[in-house]
Amino acid sequence: MMLLDDRKKRILQSIIDDYISTAEPVGSRTVARKHEFGLSSATIRNEMADLEEMGFIKQPHTSAGRIPSDQGYRFYVDQLMKASQLTVEEILSIKSTMDVKINELNQLLKQVSAVMSKITKYTSMAATPERKNSILKTIQVVPVERGRALVIVVTNSGAVKNSLISISETVSPEFLMYVSNIFNEKLSGLTIDQINMPVIREIEILIGPSQDILMPILNGVVDCINQIDSSEVYLEGTVNMLNYPEFSDVDKLKEFLGLMDKKELLGRLLNELSQSNGNVTISIGEENKIEKMKDCSLVTTTYKVGNIVIGTIGVIGPTRMDYSKVLAAVNFMKNRIVDEVEKLLGKSSDDP
Amino acid sequence: MMLLDDRKKRILQSIIDDYISTAEPVGSRTVARKHEFGLSSATIRNEMADLEEMGFIKQPHTSAGRIPSDQGYRFYVDQLMKASQLTVEEILSIKSTMDVKINELNQLLKQVSAVMSKITKYTSMAATPERKNSILKTIQVVPVERGRALVIVVTNSGAVKNSLISISETVSPEFLMYVSNIFNEKLSGLTIDQINMPVIREIEILIGPSQDILMPILNGVVDCINQIDSSEVYLEGTVNMLNYPEFSDVDKLKEFLGLMDKKELLGRLLNELSQSNGNVTISIGEENKIEKMKDCSLVTTTYKVGNIVIGTIGVIGPTRMDYSKVLAAVNFMKNRIVDEVEKLLGKSSDDP
DNA sequence: ATTAGCACTCAGCAAGGTAGAGTGCTAACA
DNA sequence: TGTTAGCACTCTACCTTGCTGAGTGCTAAT
Numbered sequence: 042m043m044l045l046d047d048r049k050k051r052i053l054q055s056i057i058d059d060y061i062s063t064a065e066p067v068g069s070r071t072v073a074r075k076h077e078f079g080l081s082s083a084t085i086r087n088e089m090a091d092l093e094e095m096g097f098i099k100q101p102h103t104s105a106g107r108i109p110s111d112q113g114y115r116f117y118v119d120q121l122m123k124a125s126q127l128t129v130e131e132i133l134s135i136k137s138t139m140d141v142k143i144n145e146l147n148q149l150l151k152q153v154s155a156v157m158s159k160i161t162k163y164t165s166m167a168a169t170p171e172r173k174n175s176i177l178k179t180i181q182v183v184p185v186e187r188g189r190a191l192v193i194v195v196t197n198s199g200a201v202k203n204s205l206i207s208i209s210e211t212v213s214p215e216f217l218m219y220v221s222n223i224f225n226e227k228l229s230g231l232t233i234d235q236i237n238m239p240v241i242r243e244i245e246i247l248i249g250p251s252q253d254i255l256m257p258i259l260n261g262v263v264d265c266i267n268q269i270d271s272s273e274v275y276l277e278g279t280v281n282m283l284n285y286p287e288f289s290d291v292d293k294l295k296e297f298l299g300l301m302d303k304k305e306l307l308g309r310l311l312n313e314l315s316q317s318n319g320n321v322t323i324s325i326g327e328e329n330k331i332e333k334m335k336d337c338s339l340v341t342t343t344y345k346v347g348n349i350v351i352g353t354i355g356v357i358g359p360t361r362m363d364y365s366k367v368l369a370a371v372n373f374m375k376n377r378i379v380d381e382v383e384k385l386l387g388k389s390s391d392d393p
Numbered sequence: 394m395m396l397l398d399d400r401k402k403r404i405l406q407s408i409i410d411d412y413i414s415t416a417e418p419v420g421s422r423t424v425a426r427k428h429e430f431g432l433s434s435a436t437i438r439n440e441m442a443d444l445e446e447m448g449f450i451k452q453p454h455t456s457a458g459r460i461p462s463d464q465g466y467r468f469y470v471d472q473l474m475k476a477s478q479l480t481v482e483e484i485l486s487i488k489s490t491m492d493v494k495i496n497e498l499n500q501l502l503k504q505v506s507a508v509m510s511k512i513t514k515y516t517s518m519a520a521t522p523e524r525k526n527s528i529l530k531t532i533q534v535v536p537v538e539r540g541r542a543l544v545i546v547v548t549n550s551g552a553v554k555n556s557l558i559s560i561s562e563t564v565s566p567e568f569l570m571y572v573s574n575i576f577n578e579k580l581s582g583l584t585i586d587q588i589n590m591p592v593i594r595e596i597e598i599l600i601g602p603s604q605d606i607l608m609p610i611l612n613g614v615v616d617c618i619n620q621i622d623s624s625e626v627y628l629e630g631t632v633n634m635l636n637y638p639e640f641s642d643v644d645k646l647k648e649f650l651g652l653m654d655k656k657e658l659l660g661r662l663l664n665e666l667s668q669s670n671g672n673v674t675i676s677i678g679e680e681n682k683i684e685k686m687k688d689c690s691l692v693t694t695t696y697k698v699g700n701i702v703i704g705t706i707g708v709i710g711p712t713r714m715d716y717s718k719v720l721a722a723v724n725f726m727k728n729r730i731v732d733e734v735e736k737l738l739g740k741s742s743d744d745p
Numbered sequence: 746a747t748t749a750g751c752a753c754t755c756a757g758c759a760a761g762g763t764a765g766a767g768t769g770c771t772a773a774c775a
Numbered sequence: 776t777g778t779t780a781g782c783a784c785t786c787t788a789c790c791t792t793g794c795t796g797a798g799t800g801c802t803a804a805t
Contacts, residue, residue: 068767081779104767104786181535185547195537280654283647295635302632456755456798
């Protein structure tokens with residue numbers, strides 16, 4: 042079994058660095074010239090033949106230079122790549138874009154996604170998870186006008202949802218408030234899964250016989266929960282992909298954009314990834330579960346508040362992406378989100 | 394000045410119909426064969442030369458057939474085209490997709506946009522207007538937890554917005570409710586523009602010296618109003634464009650998708666169009682104000698509740714779009730929206 | 746007024762030819 | 776034994792050329 046000696050590593054790194062920035066297959070001459078190995082192209086050629094045999098690089102056709110294979114990128118990401126930092130300008134730009142007041146998690150994610158795609162020049166995604174384990178913080182029923190009320194649900198993960206309901210015109214605001222308080226007392230502190238028949242019974246008994254107010258409100262609550270529950274996906278910068286030669290083919294483009302249109306699929310994908318620990322996950326080409334993503338790489342991470350995973354953010358680009366920069370951006374934004382969410386929920390974020 | 398006699402009209406219509414369905418320049422032979430004019434291609438040729446001179450059709454190059462000019466489409470839309478209806482399947486499909494409960498205007502628009510792009514196979518847009526003239530219906534402040542409250546604003550146009558605020562921990566829920574009622578009494582019924590210093594003074598006097606609760610709430614209200622105010626744009630089906638040969642060129646595609654990414658620009662465009670009366674507006678090619686849309690046509694309409702324009706919906710596609718079908722779809726969806734909005738706001742929708 | 750006929754134009758495609766980048770192999774060299 | 780110069784070979788990208796077919800405009804006959 043051949044091993045990667047130091048020189049092979051350096052050559053591999055040269056090839057990948059070069060290919061990432063030019064998108065052209067890199068030949069032995071280029072490697073010998075650009076990076077001062079003090080070696081002739083012939084020697085490099087021998088080494089490259091070895092690297093190809095080991096599966097790190099491949100030739101698109103006989104008389105072309107080499108391009109990295111998925112395995113090559115994998116090795117690069119794990120061992121070769123040097124970590125980079127966002128530039129001061131980039132950080133300033135992020136700060137200025139995100140300076141506006143944000144008061145709901147989903148707005149925050151939208152912005153984060155926009156900023157990430159702007160910085161990386163790739164496509165970025167942000168998803169809220171299926172929040173089965175969110176804890177209800179506040180439930181309120183507020184009169185809007187005669188016969189209409191608004192049910193509002195706030196969770197500990199920062200989501201605020203509301204649902205308009207119709208109620209009997211005879212219900213007085215005072216009674217509505219009374220009922221609202223009952224709902225709040227009985228439901229707040231529970232996770233969504235913990236709302237079951239016994240709890241509803243309790244509320245029913247407390248309210249008394251005014252059945253025609255219980256059901257509309259309950260429906261409203263359920264509706265809010267469904268909204269919270271449903272994983273939303275924010276996508277930004279799909280157009281960026283048009284700037285990369287790997288997508289200059291219309292069919293490739295169609296495949297990619299078609300995939301990006303399937304929000305539910307992406308949501309599920311991101312939520313699966315959110316199972317992982319809090320680190321950054323990189324899936325390269327074929328490593329992706331989705332067949333159509335085999336020419337793309339995905340860099341994702343999750344962010345938590347306390348112990349709760351609040352969501353996943355990520356960047357998707359061609360396998361030939363600038364991993365180092367994307368990694369830096371994703372990491373930066375992750376921390377940024379955690380900060381903002383803490384601001385949003387107050388320091389008193391209740392860890393379960 | 395040459396006039397369009399009946400035969401010329403029929404020939405023009407043949408050419409446009411043909412071109413809309415095939416995207417290929419139409420030659421004299423094709424016209425003579427497909428549609429039984431009982432004329433030879435040579436005669437058609439003479440007529441086509443006339444039509445070209447009059448500016449209704451043009452040749453992409455010398456030895457090709459003719460394609461409609463913008464002026465040709467305009468004449469077609471105004472005089473030649475026969476109105477079409479959505480098929481039963483399409484209507485059923487719309488009904489089934491939109492059957493889910495909808496409780497906020499913006500969700501409705503999102504769905505409408507999705508359905509429209511699905512039916513027409515083009516890109517569809519829906520925009521909420523800059524609602525300077527929205528009337529506030531309800532303002533409520535609801536405690537969430539110690540030191541945090543939620544400001545909720547509902548308008549007569551069906552928008553519901555909320556903003557999380559921080560307040561002093563010493564404020565009791567009862568006092569908060571008292572303040573909430575004052576805000577509600579003083580502000581509801583006003584348009585956004587009518588909220589000015591005198592009104593705020595009044596509130597200030599009623600609340601008394603607890604300054605540290607007035608400002609946070611006021612900020613919350615302003616924040617909600619800003620959200621209502623800002624025209625949001627929902628886009629769906631941009632990917633559909635990849636199926637049309639006019640966008641098989643990557644540069645064309647980039648131009649189009651780049652344009653679609655500029656949500657503010659589109660929002661402004663749609664809002665300008667919302668000035669028009671309630672009919673359907675069709676802008677063809679060069680007629681569009683935006684230079685980059687000169688290869689596209691835009692079919693829009695606005696929908697009102699009472700006398701208030703609530704927003705604009707539209708479909709954008711290549712100038713070679715199926716105008717008849719798009720028109721039918723846009724009209725259908727417009728009515729659908731009006732129905733849904735009335736359901737949403739209750740029949741008691743207050744006309745000013 | 747209509748049409749047959751003809752010469753002309755031009756995009757699109759296929760065939761052939763060339764240039765250049767890059768490779769693998771071999772033999773010589775330190 | 777590792778390195779290198781040299782060379783024959785391969786293949787893509789690009790250009791040129793020539794051909795075909797669709798379509799036109801014009802003219803002269805009906």
